[in-house]
Amino acid sequence: MNNYIKEAILARANEVIQLRRKLHSEPELSWEEVKTTEFIANYLEDLQVPYRRMKPTGIVAEITGGKPGKKVALRADIDALPVEELNTELSYASQVEGKMHACGHDAHTAMLLVAADVLNSMKEELSGSVRLIFQPAEEAARGALAMVEQGAMTEVDHVFGIHIWSQMETNKIACTAGPQFASADIFHVAFQGQGGHGAIPHDCIDATVMASSFVLNLQSIVSRTIDPQQGAVVTVGKLESGTRFNVIAENAKLEGTVRCFEPAVRDHIEEQLSHYANHVAGLYGGKAVVEYTRGTQAVINHEESAALVQEVAVDCFGPDVLFDEKPTMGGEDFSFYLDYAPGSFALVGSGNKDKDTEWAHHHGRFNIDEDALVTGAELYAQFAWSYLLKV
Structure with a gap:
């Protein structure tokens, strides 16, 4: 199944790029992600994956496996920032003045949608279920709490998230035990x-x-x-x-x-x-x-979860994929999910000097090397499969 996931993600490489570009061109700020929520809902409906709309925005969906087992949650944030897009030459540049996906949440959403497509296609082989959390208002530091209050973590045994990281070389993966975000x-x-x-x-x-x-x-x-x-x-x-x-x-x-x-x-x-x-x-x-x-709160990766991310990363992409990124003083409300279940938060590198994608997060020229989208989508899916298989 690991090879199936890899090949299925690669077959959707162009799709994940187009999804990300669509989302990038239509950014919405925290608590205003109405069109983004509708876009996600339509995608899940096409897959026939049951979902629930959250208030005021965001979605929680569920892929139920064909065999009994535990529940792993995969999280992506969906909001943009009040930043003016400076990459106006891009065909997919923000079409909304003063708003931009300057942190990579468009990438996170696209990666999780494609991972959901692949996991859903193999759901009869899953031992347990996969919860998909498309979370609003990460930039307001309140979206995760709102999702938790509305039941996003009910009966979840483990939680995993990804952040695209322009400070790391494209496709490198970092996930160490202990502090990750402050x-x-x-x-x-x-x-x-x-x-x-x-x-x-x-x-x-x-x-x-x-x-x-x-x-x-x-x-x-x-x-x-x-x-x-x-x-x-x-x-x-x-x-x-x-x-x-x-x-x-x-x-x-x-x-x-x-x-x-x-x-x-x-x-x-x-x-x-x-x-x-x-x-x-x-x-x-x-x-x-x-x-x-x-x-x-500080994001503190659980030791066993971080070890599993590293194991999955090496198995899928080779031993050279791992990068020892130091903890960052940046904040991430993924931390609130870890109050309800063990888990970890990984960084996927998207920095490429030749493609001008090394700009800092929240900068008006922030962009990502879209080669990283396939890596992120596969890491989401492979982690979910491996976790459910091992427990």
């Missing part, structure tokens, strides 16, 4: 001072100075209060303050993100953010209000 949180800090004339600072409390001091001192949370062997990043991405060149600002607002792998480190940084903000504000005679929102 937790990703958002913080907002509002400083309140007392405004006034720029020429009379002694009668004012300058919110811009408070915010600036906070930004500069904030980095010492990581550099001086966290074990250097425990990775963490604190970034301020936005700061707004003031209204005019000669007016001392009464208010300043900033927002940023926190990334790390360890829950204890996450707790510590959240506590320290409030500590620093309140003390900086107090130093200057102002006030601070901190809002800390927890986003995705």
Whole structure:
């Protein structure tokens, strides 16, 4: 059956490319994936694979095998980003101004659809069943939770996902046990001072100075209060303050993100953010209000699952396919599925200098080497088959 899967995926190589290009040209943002959901539903109907529409978008489908066994879930995310497509010369460039599949979710969806086609064609040989999760709003870090709340992980024994990765050479596969993606949180800090004339600072409390001091001192949370062997990043991405060149600002607002792998480190940084903000504000005679929102958890690959991905990858593509990619500080809400079943999340390389596909994810020139689509589709299908066969 492994050879059957490989040959069946290769026979659909052009199809997976065309599916991805169709999706790429019609991007939809988080929670707005109405046309994308309809496209997936129509494809599954043609295969006669039963599915259920989720609210407000997304689909969960089921391929029931001809023999009893466990249930493995395969997940693909379907949303795009509010990024302007810069690859306007492409025949399949985004047709929607200000929206683009700049992270590869179009590829994930296309790969899982083709894998579903192949798995469905051999369903009588499956020992168990395959759940297909087409998830919305990954970029909003809330789509996985919504799917779980609507039963996407009910009775699932194992879960597997893939992300196309432009930072890796095309067709390389990385899936190691332990941390893969970091937790990703958002913080907002509002400083309140007392405004006034720029020429009379002694009668004012300058919110811009408070915010600036906070930004500069904030980095010492990581550099001086966290074990250097425990990775963490604190970034301020936005700061707004003031209204005019000669007016001392009464208010300043900033927002940023926190990334790390360890829950204890996450707790510590959240506590320290409030500590620093309140003390900086107090130093200057102002006030601070901190809002800390927890986003995705860290993606921690289960050891046995990651080992199976590696085994499947080597069996299907040869020993040179494996790549030891270091954990990334990027966030992924696939982490929430791992609260309900063991599993793993693999990276499939799509970076090719000759094809100009090494641009960073979320960049307006992001694109993928479409040779990687066949690899990803096969990895989805081969993993599902191997997992069900082994258990």
